[in-house]
Amino acid sequence: MQIILLSGGSGKRLWPLSNNTRSKQFLKLLPAGGDATESMVQRVVRQIRDAQLTDSIIVATGANQKDIISNQLGGSVEVVSEPSRRDTFPAIALASMYIADKKQCSSSEVVVVMPCDPFTEVGYFQTIEKMASEVEHGKADLILMGIKPTYPSTKYGYVVPSQQHNDGIAFSVERFTEKPDEKRAAELISQNAFWNGGVFAFRLGYMTDIVKQQLDVNSIIECYDRYAELPKISFDYEVVEKASSIVVVPFSGLWKDLGTWDSLSGEIKKESIGNVVMGDNNSGTLVINELNIPILCEGAKDMIIAADPDGILVCSKEHSEGIKSLVEQVKSRPMYEERRWGDYKVLDHTLADNGYESLTKQLHLKPGCKISYQLHHCREEVWSFIEGEGIIKLDGEETSVKAGQVVRIKKEQLHGLKAITDLRLIEVQLGTNLVEEDIVRVELDW
Amino acid sequence: MQIILLSGGSGKRLWPLSNNTRSKQFLKLLPAGGDATESMVQRVVRQIRDAQLTDSIIVATGANQKDIISNQLGGSVEVVSEPSRRDTFPAIALASMYIADKKQCSSSEVVVVMPCDPFTEVGYFQTIEKMASEVEHGKADLILMGIKPTYPSTKYGYVVPSQQHNDGIAFSVERFTEKPDEKRAAELISQNAFWNGGVFAFRLGYMTDIVKQQLDVNSIIECYDRYAELPKISFDYEVVEKASSIVVVPFSGLWKDLGTWDSLSGEIKKESIGNVVMGDNNSGTLVINELNIPILCEGAKDMIIAADPDGILVCSKEHSEGIKSLVEQVKSRPMYEERRWGDYKVLDHTLADNGYESLTKQLHLKPGCKISYQLHHCREEVWSFIEGEGIIKLDGEETSVKAGQVVRIKKEQLHGLKAITDLRLIEVQLGTNLVEEDIVRVELDW
Numbered sequence: 001m002q003i004i005l006l007s008g009g010s011g012k013r014l015w016p017l018s019n020n021t022r023s024k025q026f027l028k029l030l031p032a033g034g035d036a037t038e039s040m041v042q043r044v045v046r047q048i049r050d051a052q053l054t055d056s057i058i059v060a061t062g063a064n065q066k067d068i069i070s071n072q073l074g075g076s077v078e079v080v081s082e083p084s085r086r087d088t089f090p091a092i093a094l095a096s097m098y099i100a101d102k103k104q105c106s107s108s109e110v111v112v113v114m115p116c117d118p119f120t121e122v123g124y125f126q127t128i129e130k131m132a133s134e135v136e137h138g139k140a141d142l143i144l145m146g147i148k149p150t151y152p153s154t155k156y157g158y159v160v161p162s163q164q165h166n167d168g169i170a171f172s173v174e175r176f177t178e179k180p181d182e183k184r185a186a187e188l189i190s191q192n193a194f195w196n197g198g199v200f201a202f203r204l205g206y207m208t209d210i211v212k213q214q215l216d217v218n219s220i221i222e223c224y225d226r227y228a229e230l231p232k233i234s235f236d237y238e239v240v241e242k243a244s245s246i247v248v249v250p251f252s253g254l255w256k257d258l259g260t261w262d263s264l265s266g267e268i269k270k271e272s273i274g275n276v277v278m279g280d281n282n283s284g285t286l287v288i289n290e291l292n293i294p295i296l297c298e299g300a301k302d303m304i305i306a307a308d309p310d311g312i313l314v315c316s317k318e319h320s321e322g323i324k325s326l327v328e329q330v331k332s333r334p335m336y337e338e339r340r341w342g343d344y345k346v347l348d349h350t351l352a353d354n355g356y357e358s359l360t361k362q363l364h365l366k367p368g369c370k371i372s373y374q375l376h377h378c379r380e381e382v383w384s385f386i387e388g389e390g391i392i393k394l395d396g397e398e399t400s401v402k403a404g405q406v407v408r409i410k411k412e413q414l415h416g417l418k419a420i421t422d423l424r425l426i427e428v429q430l431g432t433n434l435v436e437e438d439i440v441r442v443e444l445d446w
Numbered sequence: 447m448q449i450i451l452l453s454g455g456s457g458k459r460l461w462p463l464s465n466n467t468r469s470k471q472f473l474k475l476l477p478a479g480g481d482a483t484e485s486m487v488q489r490v491v492r493q494i495r496d497a498q499l500t501d502s503i504i505v506a507t508g509a510n511q512k513d514i515i516s517n518q519l520g521g522s523v524e525v526v527s528e529p530s531r532r533d534t535f536p537a538i539a540l541a542s543m544y545i546a547d548k549k550q551c552s553s554s555e556v557v558v559v560m561p562c563d564p565f566t567e568v569g570y571f572q573t574i575e576k577m578a579s580e581v582e583h584g585k586a587d588l589i590l591m592g593i594k595p596t597y598p599s600t601k602y603g604y605v606v607p608s609q610q611h612n613d614g615i616a617f618s619v620e621r622f623t624e625k626p627d628e629k630r631a632a633e634l635i636s637q638n639a640f641w642n643g644g645v646f647a648f649r650l651g652y653m654t655d656i657v658k659q660q661l662d663v664n665s666i667i668e669c670y671d672r673y674a675e676l677p678k679i680s681f682d683y684e685v686v687e688k689a690s691s692i693v694v695v696p697f698s699g700l701w702k703d704l705g706t707w708d709s710l711s712g713e714i715k716k717e718s719i720g721n722v723v724m725g726d727n728n729s730g731t732l733v734i735n736e737l738n739i740p741i742l743c744e745g746a747k748d749m750i751i752a753a754d755p756d757g758i759l760v761c762s763k764e765h766s767e768g769i770k771s772l773v774e775q776v777k778s779r780p781m782y783e784e785r786r787w788g789d790y791k792v793l794d795h796t797l798a799d800n801g802y803e804s805l806t807k808q809l810h811l812k813p814g815c816k817i818s819y820q821l822h823h824c825r826e827e828v829w830s831f832i833e834g835e836g837i838i839k840l841d842g843e844e845t846s847v848k849a850g851q852v853v854r855i856k857k858e859q860l861h862g863l864k865a866i867t868d869l870r871l872i873e874v875q876l877g878t879n880l881v882e883e884d885i886v887r888v889e890l891d892w
Contacts, residue, residue: 015742277775281765292794293755294776296461298769299762300749309739312753314760316745319727323744329723330740347793348738348808350832350870356849358832360806360872362794382852384828384874386796386804403802404876406828406854424796426806426874428830430850 001054001132002109002204004095005077005116006088007041007061007069013260013320015327016310017288019334021064024259025117026072026338029288031269040117040258042072051125053132056103059116060095068338083227089238090230093214096207097223107205110135113235114199119267123253130169131201131249139170141245143201146171146194148252152185155257157196157236159248160188170247176240194250196236210239261286261304261313261320272297284317290336309335309345341369342419347426359429365390365419373416373443379431381409388423392416393446416446447500447578448555448650450541451523452534453487453507453515453562459706459766461773462756463734465780467510470705471563472518472784475734477715486563486704488518497571499578502549505562506541514784529673535684536676539660542653543669553651556581559681560645565713569699576615577647577695585616587691589647592617592640594698598631601703603642603682605694606634616693622686640696642682656685707732707750707759707766718743730763736782755781755791787815788865793872805875811836811865819862819889825877827855834869838862839892862892 009023018024025040032038038046045057057077059069066081080098082091092113099105110132118124131143146159157178161171176196177188215230217223231238240246258264265286272278274289279298289295290308297305304320306313311330315323335346348360365371365388373393383392389402393416394409401407401417403424409415411431417423455469464470471486478484484492491503503523505515512527526544528537538559545551556578564570577589592605603624607617622642623634661676663669677684686692704710711732718724720735725744735741736754743751750766752759757776761769781792794806811817811834819839835848839862840855847853847863849870855861857877863869 016739277772279761279765279769279772281762287760289758291758293462293781294757295760296757296769296772296776297760298772299765300760301762303746303760305760307758311740311742312735312737312758314733314741314743314746314749314751315725316727316747319725319745323725323742326723326725326742326744330742335739347806348872350808352833352849352870356833358830358872360793360808360830362796362806380850380852382828382830384804384876386874386876387798387802403798404826406826406874406876408852424798426794426804426872428832428852428872428874430830430832430852 002056002058002099002103002105002111003048003054004092004099004111004113005041005044005057005059006091006113006198007059007065007116008085008088008091009117012324012327014264014306015323015330016308016313017290017306019310019336021068021334021337023065024264026065026068027264028072029264029268029273030119031267039072040119041069044114044116044118045073045077047120047122047125051122051129053112053125053128058095058098060091067340070340071338071343083224086227086230086232088235089233090227092207092235093211093230094220094223094227096204097211097217097220100204100208101218101220101223105204107203107208109204110201111204111207112199112201115197117258118197119254119256119258121254124251124255127249127251128199128201131199134167134170134247134249135201135203139165139167140247141202141206142240142243142247143170144173144240144246144248145197145199146248146250147197147255148250149185149189149193149195152182152189153195154179154182154185158185158188158193159196160191160193161248165247170249173246173248176236194248196240197251197255198236200235200240207239261306261315261323262317265304265317311335341371342366344427355432357430357432357434359434361427361429362386363425363427365417365423367419367421367423370418370446371416372441373414373446374439374441375412375414376431376438377411377440378433378438379429380411381415382428382430383407383409383417384426384428386424386426388419388421390420390423391418393418414442416443418446448502448504448545448549448551448557449494449500450538450545450557450559451487451490451503451505451562452537452559452644453505453511454531454534454537455563458770458773460710460752461769461776462754462759463736463752465756465782467514467780467783469511470710472511472514473710474518475710475714475719476565477713485518486565487515490560490562490564491519491523493566493568493571497568497575499558499571499574504541504544506537513786516786517784517789529670532673532676532678534681535679536673538653538681538685539657539676540666540669540673542650543657543663543666546650546654547664547666547669551650553649553654555650556647557650557653558645558647561643563704564643565700565702565704567700570697570701573695573697574645574647577645580613580616580693580695581647581649585611585613586693587648587652588686588689588693589616590619590686590692590694591643591645592694592696593643593701594696595631595635595639595641598628598635599641600625600628600631604631604634604639605642606637606639607694611693616695619692619694622682640694642686643697643701646681646686653685707752707761707769708763711750711763757781787817788812790873801878803876803878803880805880807873807875808832809871809873811863811869813865813867813869816864816892817862818887819860819892820885820887821858821860822877822884823857823886824879824884825875826857827861828874828876829853829855829863830872830874832870832872834865834867836866836869837864839864860888862889864892 284302
């Protein structure tokens with residue numbers, strides 16, 4: 001079995017911890033035994049392995065999430081990154097072509113597509129196993145998971161089943177209803193409708209045939225190059241709702257979208273995380289501090305307080321679902337990012353009246369990891385090494401560096417950095433027009 | 447008339463904005479017309495000038511507040527800083543010796559001692575004028591201000607008057623009662639007792655005679671050198687309660703101690719200060735943000751949110767009076783300080799496992815101001831200039847510096863910096879044992 005994990009989203013509802021590169025599925029906040037924590041995507045991958053579904057997990061995502069996925073999941077998954085953000089149909093099409101071409105899987109291989117962020121239990125993965133078995137037994141071309149609703153939600157699509165099959169597992173599908181109002185949702189539930197949980201199983205050939213009807217491509221390279229020609233449409237609209245041979249397999253256990261602070265805080269079994277002093281008069285309040293300055297919280301009732309280099313949120317749980325529009329009013333660049341080689345946080349960004357800019361970061365490289373050999377046109381950099389040992393490559397020459405050393409990199413000067421131990425440095429960028437894009441990467445691996 | 451303004455306190459109740467060097471009286475939060483704000487001490491000095499009481503203001507304070515006072519009040523006041531923190535009697539003694547010796551005032555000069563942080567109105571300063579007049583007319587050796595109580599406070603000392611004098615202004619003093627319980631306070635108020643507001647008037651000779659009884663000194667230098675021999679006792683205990691010739695002059699107008707977030711927020715006529723996005727569902731809440739990252743606040747009721755480089759407070763107004771004990775649990779160095787030459791904030795402090803440390807700051811020097819010519823034994827510094835122009839002195843040689851330049855200062859290397867325009871730089875300190883005290887100042891002015 002091949003699993004395609006869909007990883008997208010910008011996660012404004014979990015601001016400031018989530019941003020354009022750190023979507024909600026990457027927040028390491030869920031309890032993982034003892035003091036350890038894991039992110040939603042780490043949890044789902046662990047659960048797939050625990051259920052022994054497969055070792056072949058392909059994460060379909062955008063280029064901006066590639067680094068954080070390899071940072072959190074390492075080499076345990078394959079990543080197929082879209083050349084541009086379109087929608088779930090093109091993303092699943094690309095991942096399917098990857099499985100067919102790059103992995104040379106046969107067209108009869110069972111493929112399961114699933115989101116990377118539901119908070120679920122073991123029964124969910126047992127249901128996926130049943131879905132795969134339904135595909136193998138030829139019960140239908142497309143099998144989808146129906147989640148038993150727990151309330152008349154207006155956020156989900158509904159699947160109305162007709163009669164149950166003889167195997168006691170699958171139901172035929174009568175029709176789909178997208179995000180109904182609450183009254184209509186209650187009616188649908190009384191008709192035994194399920195939520196569409198975004199989990200689909202099919203044979204690889206089923207999907208590659210659909211792709212080839214849209215676009216005459218035979219290789220992953222071709223599909224990648226002509227990606228912009230694929231329609232910008234969801235898998236639900238383009239495939240599921242048009243399918244003639246489709247059944248739904250129900251799941252009725254724990255299934256939650258931890259997409260708001262209110263819902264997420266319910267699963268974090270702590271009162272505070274990070275450098276926090278809590279008074280005796282707080283109740284129902286969660287404080288998460290990823291800054292290196294302390295938070296003191298007293299007398300807060302049913303609130304979420306979350307701080308990281310992007311900003312500080314102080315919000316009642318009651319209003320936490322509605323912060324998205326407020327977050328859009330916040331103007332700032334991402335101040336914390338996880339990268340392939342480690343992570344960085346922005347310490348300071350100063351813009352002088354004459355357009356001269358400085359950006360001060362603390363960078364952390366993991367042992368053995370490296371920053372590409374690169375140059376910048378518009379900025380100089382000053383690296384002050386504050387912890388660990390590494391190798392620096394400057395104009396072709398490699399020398400060792402360690403804590404206490406200072407290196408100045410001029411405009412147009414080629415430079416790369418490799419960590420031997422955990423390596424930390426303060427980087428001061430000086431110049432005009434300090435944008436991320438001012439990088440010419442000469443070698444990614446050197 | 448000479449006014450001695452007493453400036454002390456560590457201000458843990460207004461954490462994080464106040465700390466050991468920035469006591470509550472230095473927070474620039476009070477409305478001062480238009481968008482302008484002023485600190486409590488700036489307000490009191492302005493009010494003294496508006497009332498045309500005197501141009502001679504001497505601030506008696508500790509060495510740690512000397513820089514912030516000159517930053518906020520410039521050359522408009524004189525500063526007498528104690529060699530060590532003792533109590534109000536030695537502080538007033540030192541300031542009185544300064545007036546007698548350094549300013550060569552006669553022993554008949556009227557001296558008024560007052561705290562620097564009451565939130566008052568014009569009548570308070572008119573009362574001070576009456577007190578000075580009482581001294582001049584020889585009504586008593588010592589005149590103190592009695593504040594008409596507004597509630598049975600347990601925080602203040604009480605002055606119980608006997609009969610009023612013929613002038614209709616002063617009352618004789620029957621006795622003093624220190625911080626009573628609430629029941630006793632209510633009884634005192636029914637006996638027309640006043641709060642002791644800490645405002646005293648006397649002739650200079652009255653105080654210098656008392657000092658000389660304690661310590662055989664004739665000059666400010668002697669008094670400074672032998673400061674530790676003066677008893678560590680308050681002016682109230684040592685002078686006021688022993689005085690044989692004393693009267694109290696009442697004041698019954700606005701007089702508030704803005705020493706807690708609850709009381710201070712009542713005088714700040716804004717909902718938010720700094721980079722803050724407020725939702726529509728907040729009420730009775732004040733957000734003050736001195737960080738350069740945004741705060742988003744929604745659904746908060748009757749709360750104080752205050753953030754600066756020292757930390758972040760989220761507290762109900764109801765519990766804001768009790769945060770002092772929580773603040774004592776917060777462990778961190780001061781992250782923002784105002785200095786003689788400008789101000790700095792700490793951006794990052796990293797301590798590696800092997801004891802190697804780095805401290806990253808953004809420094810701001812005001813035009814014309816300079817950092818002393820100095821050296822360090824245990825640390826190197828890297829200065830990346832990000833805004834403005836200045837002069838750097840390195841090993842005796844002066845050269846100009848401007849935004850975009852980088853200067854590395856080695857251990858034991860003499861260095862000084864002078865701003866021509868507003869000058870900003872990122873300073874990365876690298877070394878072991880990065881303490882403020884690792885400075886050898888060779889020249890303060892160069």
